[in-house]
Amino acid sequence: MADRAAATSYKPRSYAAVKVLPAAQGHLVGRFSYGTTPALAAQVRKRGGAAKWFTWQLRGTAVKDSTYATTKAWWPDLTRSPESLWKRNVDGVRGGWEVMADYQRWVIARRHQSQQQVLETMTQFWENHLYVPTNGEQWFVHRVSYGETIRKHALGRFENLLHATITHPAMLLYLDNATSTAARPNENLGRELLELHTVGRGRFTEADVKSSARILTGWYVDMWKTWKPSYRPDMHATGPVKVKGFSHANRSADGREVTRLYLRYLARHPDTARRIATKLVTKFVGDTPQPALVDKLAKVYLKNNTAIAPVLQALVASKQFKAAAGKKVRDPIEDVVATYRALGVKVARPTTANSAANAVLWQAQSVGATPFGWPRPDGTPIDNTSWSSTSRVIASLSMHYSMSGGWWPKERATHRTPKSWVPKSGMRLDELVDHLSRSILHRPSTSRLLQACCEATALKPHERIGHDHALVRWGMPRLLTTVLDSPDFFRR
Structure with a gap:
């Protein structure tokens, strides 16, 4: 009563x-932006509705916007070379943690102001999935470039994104692959590549990890001096390798081709397809991913040769997404x-x-929370409970x-x-x-x-x-x- x-x-x-979008349209725009404003709603209407706006936004950097370059210039250290950043850090001019704080601020500024809202949303998703934190030592010199690399591929193909990130000096430094050698292969990156970035926990063996680590030897970063990345054939572990269904003679000292083939195999593996689909559903639909939707998205992912945009289109067109309004908590x-x-x-x-x-x-x-301040390699939580x-x-x-x-x-x-x-x-x-x-x-x-x-x-x-x-x-x-x-x- x-x-x-x-x-x-x-x-x-x-x-x-103030005109508001129909509920279903508002749900789509709200889930793939950092907040629907009257100006954003007007943009959606001008584009012919949320579905057409979303398709337009999937063009990524082709959507006209100056925010990215303009705001980057606000923090001059973001454009310095790795060698310069390290020298200034050692000389006490400006510490790495201060540079990383500027990078975090730049990320927030872009999310706040950018017209490329879907691109920024998906950059956040992948920068969290292929995680390199901003709190740390050596890798800070390459962390800005790492984020830019992810943004470049965020709406492209996961196969390309995976290769660009796993071989990036920031990732090589973070997970100890930059000095991994044939004599002493470091297993950190080889393991996390399987467990976190692709097929998922429980989908590989310890023998797979050892081969994975050997495949990735040779990708080198000149630490403490120039910080330049290069490929070192003298550090690559040759000899037969086998990871799940992937096998290679691995005879050449130049292992870049075997790396490419290996990452292509992992990117196109059904377990990877399901893992990515599950995370997308968790982030954009709800904390209990429905098997039917995961299966559907995984099939779209594989059918389209790991292209990300068709998966997102299938996700937002699903009945599960349409029924999920108001079910995700903002972090x-x-x-x-x-x-x-x-x-x-x-x-x-x-x-x-x-x-x-x-x-x-x-x-x-x-x-x-702060952007990429989560201390572990599994990335910032994307479930509701963690932020409630x-x-x-x-x-x-x-x-x-x-x-x-x-x-x-x-x-x-x-x-x-x-x-x-x-x-x-x-x-x-x-x-x-x-x-x-x-x-x-x-x-x-x-x-x-x-x-x-x-x-x-x-x-x-x-x-x-x-x-x-x-x-x-x-x-x-x-x-x-x-x-x-x-x-x-x-x-x-």
Whole structure:
């Protein structure tokens, strides 16, 4: 009875000046972006709807956008050579961890501002799957290039992406393959290639790991000096190798061809197809991947020679995806980025440590995570449970309130004025709540949201809000944060 009374008492009123996408379209755009904004919704409509927008976005870098280059220039160390970065680190000019903090900030800036939202989303997915953390020593000198390599292949073929990443100096350094020799093959990369990057745990033997490690010997990085990558035939372990169904005589001291064939085999293996399909479903559909959908996506992946775009098209067209609206929780970084986008905060080139483009990293850390700060090679969790703790929710509520008031960070950031959130003076509170719901949550208001806003502001639904009302002058942060604290905002 109480719930029914509340629903009647707090019946929302519509103020439809902000157009929202139909629910199914909003679900697709929200799942493959860092937050649907009125501007993004307008872009979707201009493209003829979410399905056509998604197909257009799958063109990746062909989608016009200057954010990538413009924001990279904000942090000069991101363009320095590996040798220069290491020398500056050793000389105490600027530590590797500081450079990596800049890389993390650049990643956040791109997610916030880029028009290539699907490309950034999939870059995050693959940079998490083929994981090299930003917290570490030697590999920081090549970590920016590693992220750029993944972004280049993020919507191409997994076979090409796998070869480019496994032989990249950042990966070679991180998993100890850069100095792996014929006499002493290091098994770290050979094992993680199988367990994490391709076929998955339990799908290989220890003998497979040993052959995998031998195949990858020869890929070298000149550590402590130039940091240049090269191939060293004198370090390659020759002789017959066998991993699962792959076998090769491996007679040549130049093992680059056997590496190519081996990675091609792994990329096209049915176990790899299922593993990638499972992770895609977990990230974009739900935490309990349905076998039928996994099987379907794996078949599409293999049929299209590991091309990623057809798999994504099949995923978003599936009935399981369409039924999964509101079932994925934003991780802390996604929450921070979505908050900036929802509140329309504009960020300029940083000039000090307190500038918003720099401080946003500490915001993300305060909520619970930083880009690629996960310490293990298995990558940042993509399930709901990992990001649904009480402490995480409380941290998000605090961040939402600070951002709603424009209190921090405010240096080199432009926040909307309280008055700008009220489209006309003298509108009813229930109309204003609907307007904010459409602007921030990209959906009409509900009885639950209206009731929460009334309780948070101690106002009645019918109260008229003028531009000189106390709510606008002093209480708008309380109203905005109530909308941001909605369960609908916590979910993608």
